[in-house]
Amino acid sequence: MIHEALLQLFHNRPELAAEVLRDALGAPVPGFTEARIEPADLTQVVPVEHRADLVVLLLDGRPVLGIVVEAQLGRDPDKEYAWPSYLVAVRARYRCRACLLVATTDEAIAAWCAEPIDLGPPDWVLRPYVLGPSAVPVVTEPSEARARPELAVLSAMAHGKSAAGLAIATAALAAAAGLDQERQDLYLDVVLSSLNEAARRSLEERMKSGYEFQSDFARSYVAKGRLEGQREGRLEEAASAVLKVLEARGLDIPPGVRERVLASTDMSELDRWLRRAAVIADAGALLDATSS
Template sequence: MIHEALLQLFRNRPELAAEVLRDALGAPVPGFTEARIEPADLTEVVPVEHRADLVVLLLDGRPVLGIVVEAQLGRDPDKEYAWPSYLVAVRARYRCRACLLVATTDEAIAAWCAEPIDMGPPDWVLRPYVLGPSAVPVVTELAEARARPELAVLSVMAHGQSAAGLAIAVAALTAAAGLDQERQALYLDVVLSSLNEAARRSLEEKMKSGYEFQSDFARSYVAKGRLEGQREGRLEGQREGRLEEAANAVLKVLEARGLEIPPEVRARVLASTDMSELDRWLRRAAVIADASALLDTTSS
């Protein structure tokens, strides 16, 4: 989920790739009038498949920069060879400069991703731009979150476990309230999964109380959760009722046959949560000569 959520933020706002390169990582980004997602299948004539996670193309009448976006959640030694091939393919396809942007939610992985890749002499070195948690800004201002909701959600993913997690989450969901329901659903799930338990409970309470960030979708999300909880409660209650009836039926058959029921057998029957087990005991209760044999698993 984290891998796909990271990429979806860039898919939903291609400009985000340029913004984090320029504002968070200090990279030189050329002026552009359009940012769009391009096919990530970089296979050329040579019969070897090269598939990046995402390719963002910046244009100013013509392509000016190709950004290969990779979501990386663990160490993969093959990336040392795959990443350069992605950049070469993008540069050849769009006839423009290309760079690599790696996004991760782990600082140790960020350090690993940032290691330069020596391509060979004389000075051919690939230096990835890496967007780790420490490089992502803490977004708590509502105006900034509304202007760049994807950055706000990215901020929750990076800093949701910190003391500022709840404030960041509130800003992100406030920004998401004006988006389409598909993005709201994704961002809400990402935000909730990125918080610690205490912050998540506080956020859910705010949602239930009708806090200002609450949208029609958020209200329906909470209502759906309540209805599902009520439905699960009703189903559980019905199941418990059926178990109790079945357990009492077993005991009544034994009593009707005049058999003395040992306390441990009675307690075991009443504690059972397995309907098939109770059904089996009910059939045995009609034929056994001693109630203590009810729980005997060695005979039919």
């Protein structure tokens, strides 16, 4: 989820690649009037198959910079050879300069990604731009978050477990409220999964109590959570009833049967098992589809 979420942020807002290069990493970014996503399949240019995670092309009447965006969550020695080929392919396809932007949520991986790649003499060296947690700005102001919601979500991913996590998440979700439903759902999942347990619970309580950023988006989330909670409660009660009937009849319940009953998420299945539990002579036969 983290890998795909990182890429989706750049895909949803192509300008984000240029913004973090310029503002967070201090890279020289040329002036541009358009940023768009281009095909990441670079096979047509390079003889062997190569597929980057994402290619963002900056244009000012013509291509001025190709940005290869890679989400990297672990060490991969093959990247030392793949990344240079991506840049060569982008440069050849669009006839412009190209650079590599690697996004990661781990500082140790960020340090590894930032190591220069020596391609050969005399001074042919690839130096990746790396967006690690420490390079991502802390976005807590709702106005800034609304202006750049993808950056706000990226801030939550990088700093959600810090002391400022709750304020970051609040700003990010306020910004997400104005987006389309698909992005709302994705950003909500990403933000909540990026918080520590205490911050996540606090945020959910604020949303339930009608906090200042309460919106159709927030109300929808709360209602969905309540319905899911009620459904889970009914499932637990039904599973408990099945086991209690078996126990009351003095039947020995095999561990596998107990685990399967407790893990069920199908109410009709549990209802069927409850009726079987009242008549079968052996608890091991509870899950047998042929049992009456």
